[in-house]
Amino acid sequence: MRFSEPLLEGRLIERYKRFLADVVLETGERVTAHCANPGAMMGLKEPGSRVFLSRASNPKRKLAYNWEFVEIAAGGGPLQLIGINTSRPNLLVAEALRENRLAPFAGYDRVRPEVKYGRNSRVDFLLEKDGEQPCYLEVKNCHLMREAGFAEFPDCVAARSAKHLYELADMAAAGARAALVYVIQMRAERFDVARDIDPAYDKAFRHALAAGVESYAYICRINPGEVTIDHPVDIVTPR
Template structure:
């Protein structure tokens, strides 16, 4: 996924009200950017961090910029993290289209935002004659607290727990269900549930695995030019 317009570099001043961030640009001006991330963004919102913004093409939009990337300290050098959770489904869709997810290849039809469960919508429904449908739920992963380990969630997520139960129910009905962890950073080599942050989610994940829900984890290759799906990561339960 290439960004449609060049990203604008800046420095984070503060993130507040969950969806707003004050950014200092290189010319000395300050702007308010939309922060499309409902999580805690643990470790990603330190004042002074280098950030990149995308400009809006909609002249009627109140906020003219969206926060896309942040650079965080790494073991050897700075690492880029994609904080815009709204990009996750598009990145996975692009990866599926390009055949970068062999575990989900070969389906004749892919639909997005299909109703299922209890007042929920699954991110992708893959269908093909002669085999069970595949329900795919995408989760954007940005948290890293230990070297090489990506974790989800970064805050308590009742919604995420609900989705795990609904995926397990699809398996019980004879369908296929996949939880897709999209790690929007390139400095991790494995993924694990953050059980200390949300023990209920960790327990729900264990039940989902026992029920037959599959877990796929892929990381991303990020730059100010764009983001692309990269290699698969193992799950460290």
Template sequence: MKFSPALVSGRLVRRYKRFLADVILDSGEAITCAVPNTGSMMGLTDPDSRVWLSTSDNPKRKYRHTLEIVEADGGLVGVNTGLPNKLAEEAIRAGMIGDLADYADLKREQKYGQKSRIDILLGDPEKGLAYVEVKNVHFMRTPGLAEFPDTVTDRGARHLDEMADMVRAGHRAVMVYVVQRGDCETFSLCHDMDPAYCAAFDRATACGVEAFAVQCQISPEEITPVRTIRILE
């Protein structure tokens, strides 16, 4: 996924109210930008961190800029949780995630479960339906190990239970964790941050829900899914 128009860069002043950040652009201009991330972004909000932002000319937007990438741990990390669905679709179509590329149809944001929407719904006359739930991953405490979640996510746990319901109904269900950083070789659930989510994951996988983690390469020009990485138990 290429960024167009090109991202602009600057230095982070602070993140606050969860969805806002103050940034000094390289031009010297001080701006407030949108932060499309509901997580804690632990380790990614240090003052003076180098950041990259997309720019919108939509006059209806309150904030023209959106935080996309943060430099941390010597590399670049994608923080926009609105991008992983597109990245997961790219990975599926490229044949990176099991046999998901073999399904005939791919639809985004389809209603299912209890007032929920599945990120990607795959359909095929022979294979049937496959429900694909996508999560963004950018948390790393141990070098090389990506973790999810970085905060409590009741919604995420509910989605896992609804995915298990789809398996019980005779369909296929797949969790895809999109790791928006190129410095992680493995992926693990973060038990100390949200034990309830991890318990829901165990229930779901015991029921037959599959799970994959997809690593991305990040640059100010593009974010590209490159391979699946091992999920640790």
């Protein structure tokens, strides 16, 4: 996914009220950007960090910028760009599905986003093909790295995400295909659930796996002009 115009570079002043971030641009201008990330953003919001912003597509929006990337030495590893915008993974997965770059989900004729299912929920994507059971696909953004090369999710208590896992498990138990894709917006060699941060999510994840829900983790290739799903990495949670 290429950005429609070059991102703006700056330095983070602070992230506050969960969805706001003050940034000093290279020009010296101080702006407030939308931070599309409700999580703890552990290690990603240090003042002075190099950040990249995109311009909002709606010129009438109150906040004219979106915070896209931060550059840090995640987990003590080398400096790298990390995507913090949690609205991007669904777009990245939709792009990869259109381009047939996600091998486990090749061959479906129809991809429908935001379809109602379960107990008053919406699945990120419903994949369909005549004569086959549908595939319920949930997408999660991963940006937590406490050890170099080791990505984790979630970075805070994620009750809503746990609920989705139980609903995916119900779909699998009913005979449908159900899957979870973690989009890791950084470089990593492996992935696991951060069970010490949210034991309830870990319990839901294990329940979903036992019910037949598939799980996949993909890292992204990131530069200031583009972010793209790259290749899968191992999920190391004991099965």
